[in-house]
Amino acid sequence: MGKQTVRLEGPVVILGSAAAVGRKEAEGPLRERFDRVFQDSYCGQASWEKAESFLQKTAVRLACGKAGIEPEGLDCVFAGDLLNQCIASAYAQRGLDVPFFGLYGACSTMAESLALAAMTVDGGFARHCAAVTSSHFCSAERQFRTPLEYGGQRSPTAQWTATAAGCCVLARHGEGPRVTHLTWGEVFDAGVTDMSNMGGAMAPAAYKTLWQHFADTGRTPRDYDLILTGDLGALGAEVLTEFFARDGMDLAGRYDDCGLLLFSRETQDVHAGGSGCGCSAAVLCGHVLRGMREGRWKRVLFAATGALMSPTACMQGESIPAICHAAAITTEEE
Amino acid sequence: MGKQTVRLEGPVVILGSAAAVGRKEAEGPLRERFDRVFQDSYCGQASWEKAESFLQKTAVRLACGKAGIEPEGLDCVFAGDLLNQCIASAYAQRGLDVPFFGLYGACSTMAESLALAAMTVDGGFARHCAAVTSSHFCSAERQFRTPLEYGGQRSPTAQWTATAAGCCVLARHGEGPRVTHLTWGEVFDAGVTDMSNMGGAMAPAAYKTLWQHFADTGRTPRDYDLILTGDLGALGAEVLTEFFARDGMDLAGRYDDCGLLLFSRETQDVHAGGSGCGCSAAVLCGHVLRGMREGRWKRVLFAATGALMSPTACMQGESIPAICHAAAITTEEE
Numbered sequence: 001m002g003k004q005t006v007r008l009e010g011p012v013v014i015l016g017s018a019a020a021v022g023r024k025e026a027e028g029p030l031r032e033r034f035d036r037v038f039q040d041s042y043c044g045q046a047s048w049e050k051a052e053s054f055l056q057k058t059a060v061r062l063a064c065g066k067a068g069i070e071p072e073g074l075d076c077v078f079a080g081d082l083l084n085q086c087i088a089s090a091y092a093q094r095g096l097d098v099p100f101f102g103l104y105g106a107c108s109t110m111a112e113s114l115a116l117a118a119m120t121v122d123g124g125f126a127r128h129c130a131a132v133t134s135s136h137f138c139s140a141e142r143q144f145r146t147p148l149e150y151g152g153q154r155s156p157t158a159q160w161t162a163t164a165a166g167c168c169v170l171a172r173h174g175e176g177p178r179v180t181h182l183t184w185g186e187v188f189d190a191g192v193t194d195m196s197n198m199g200g201a202m203a204p205a206a207y208k209t210l211w212q213h214f215a216d217t218g219r220t221p222r223d224y225d226l227i228l229t230g231d232l233g234a235l236g237a238e239v240l241t242e243f244f245a246r247d248g249m250d251l252a253g254r255y256d257d258c259g260l261l262l263f264s265r266e267t268q269d270v271h272a273g274g275s276g277c278g279c280s281a282a283v284l285c286g287h288v289l290r291g292m293r294e295g296r297w298k299r300v301l302f303a304a305t306g307a308l309m310s311p312t313a314c315m316q317g318e319s320i321p322a323i324c325h326a327a328a329i330t331t332e333e334e
Numbered sequence: 335m336g337k338q339t340v341r342l343e344g345p346v347v348i349l350g351s352a353a354a355v356g357r358k359e360a361e362g363p364l365r366e367r368f369d370r371v372f373q374d375s376y377c378g379q380a381s382w383e384k385a386e387s388f389l390q391k392t393a394v395r396l397a398c399g400k401a402g403i404e405p406e407g408l409d410c411v412f413a414g415d416l417l418n419q420c421i422a423s424a425y426a427q428r429g430l431d432v433p434f435f436g437l438y439g440a441c442s443t444m445a446e447s448l449a450l451a452a453m454t455v456d457g458g459f460a461r462h463c464a465a466v467t468s469s470h471f472c473s474a475e476r477q478f479r480t481p482l483e484y485g486g487q488r489s490p491t492a493q494w495t496a497t498a499a500g501c502c503v504l505a506r507h508g509e510g511p512r513v514t515h516l517t518w519g520e521v522f523d524a525g526v527t528d529m530s531n532m533g534g535a536m537a538p539a540a541y542k543t544l545w546q547h548f549a550d551t552g553r554t555p556r557d558y559d560l561i562l563t564g565d566l567g568a569l570g571a572e573v574l575t576e577f578f579a580r581d582g583m584d585l586a587g588r589y590d591d592c593g594l595l596l597f598s599r600e601t602q603d604v605h606a607g608g609s610g611c612g613c614s615a616a617v618l619c620g621h622v623l624r625g626m627r628e629g630r631w632k633r634v635l636f637a638a639t640g641a642l643m644s645p646t647a648c649m650q651g652e653s654i655p656a657i658c659h660a661a662a663i664t665t666e667e668e
Contacts, residue, residue, distance in 0.1 A: 123457025
């Protein structure tokens with residue numbers, strides 16, 4: 001249906017979901033909403049990169065537990081992360097003996113993996129399929145910015161990469177929120193060149209995908225209890241709200257951003273909010289899907305955003321291309 | 335059907351395919367089999383990374399031309415490459431206004447993208463879908479190994495990263511070779527730690543996926559005119575052949591490797607052969623699919639292999655996890 005949106009034949013059920021996070025994430029407003037908290041940034045592993053893999057493994061194991069299957073019972077896994085060559089995902093999959101599709105969608109990866117897993121189940125290619133995504137503050141800082149020991153000053157528009165992983169297990173049958181529509185994102189570059197302002201770079205991509213979702217489905221923001229971007233942060237969320245206001249669409253009361261939900265900007269020194277693949281993954285798989293099961297929200301539009309540059313591209317003077325994939329999730333009969 | 339194999343309902347037709355390569359690739363044995371050759375390693379762009387993006391764009395444009403559609407007429411693109419944050423793919427997509435799914439499967443990405451594109455078409459989610467993959471010798475060397483200016487000595491087991499991109503356009507209707515079966519790969523780590531011996535690290539993953547393909551489908555190597563791995567190189571291809579010989583399966587006369595096909599090891603100083611996402615992409619999309627259209631092969635099993643480590647993981651003492659996805663392609667009625 002429409003230019004970029006597919007309506008799933010369904011049902012595609014989120015049978016189980018789980019989030020594993022670090023200490024700072026567990027000190028934020030969503031502290032009660034995660035399945036596992038690691039107090040140690042190494043999660044008992046020998047490096048931050050290995051810790052990030054361990055976060056993914058933990059999220060997969062817990063989500064499968066809730067779905068009532070063994071991880072080995074998955075037909076396939078879609079996974080991605082921010083590290084060069086997506087090693088957090090590849091090493092997390094080692095030894096699992098489950099088919100694996102590696103993804104790179106930067107911070108949009110939770111929506112990308114959810115979309116591809118949902119299509120794989122809906123197309124009849126798999127019975128149980130997992131979507132999992134992670135990030136880690138320490139592994140991301142040293143790869144994208146400066147070594148932590150350097151103690152670099154952060155810009156007010158900078159966001160704080162979450163130490164977190166989230167996993168959804170999708171199936172054709174069972175109880176749970178259902179994925180009904182997917183709106184695939186296009187790469188859009190608004191010309192932003194400031195690597196410390198990802199929210200500003202990604203907001204136009206979020207606007208385009210959400211706008212297209214409404215156009216393709218005939219829905220409006222009022223059809224959703226919650227429209228959730230991730231991770232635009234304070235600046236990006238403001239830009240997005242303003243774009244829709246210009247179109248006469250008021251998002252007030254039904255819009256939020258994973259980067260603003262995960263941390264307290266008042267007490268946690270995260271500047272513009274949270275970011276990283278793991279941020280929207282943990283907020284969706286921990287907080288939001290739990291809330292849907294509790295009846296807090298009936299219809300959610302999850303729209304994860306990613307900034308697709310690299311340090312090399314930016315050093316070559318490139319601006320930041322961005323993308324946003326969206327998935328409509330419901331607990332209502334439709 | 336079976337543990338890791340899906341049989342597509344079909345037809346899923348490869349409506350058009352094209353390969354764009356660099357000068358060294360065009361000086362090899364397949365010189366007549368590519369659609370576009372760039373004599374300049376920069377392809378007229380300002381950097382090698384931008385050149386690699388341009389190779390992808392060129393392959394997409396040419397493959398769409400052969401498929402008889404405009405690139406803008408694609409419903410979605412699956413793309414990946416070897417660069418950190420997969421920037422060759424993201425920047426190639428910028429401005430195309432087509433939904434994009436970014437992948438990371440190292441040198442297995444052509445098979446991964448082909449598999450996901452084929453399922454997307456077969457599941458009825460898209461009418462026209464592209465799978466595209468690239469690599470570039472110069473951008474890969476400086477990222478994974480040493481700056482070219484350094485002139486480092488290469489090990490005899492090392493492979494030469496191809497400067498190349500390949501693209502397939504898949505559709506539900508039309509004329510062309512058809513994708514019939516997909517065997518999804520699992521991550522397998524045989525414990526190899528030598529980053530200069532990727533073929534050795536990947537051969538066991540190729541063996542596992544091919545073995546599973548035969549088990550799941552009830553087929554044997556004799557059911558294929560060509561079984562094509564990519565890119566195991568000389569050492570990996572020998573290991574794979576030996577593994578199957580031990581099982582009493584003789585691959586002689588019907589097995590080849592993209593890394594061995596692309597370059598002449600006698601005259602081109604590539605040591606164990608070609609590698610890089612673009613190697614299997616260009617050999618498949620240039621040479622092999624052309625050969626199938628010409629009637630040279632009727633049934634091909636394309637099994638691209640990837641080594642999923644990163645320099646960081648190897649510096650932390652990790653061994654090399656590998657993966658292999660396979661796609662059966664035919665011009666016969668089945």
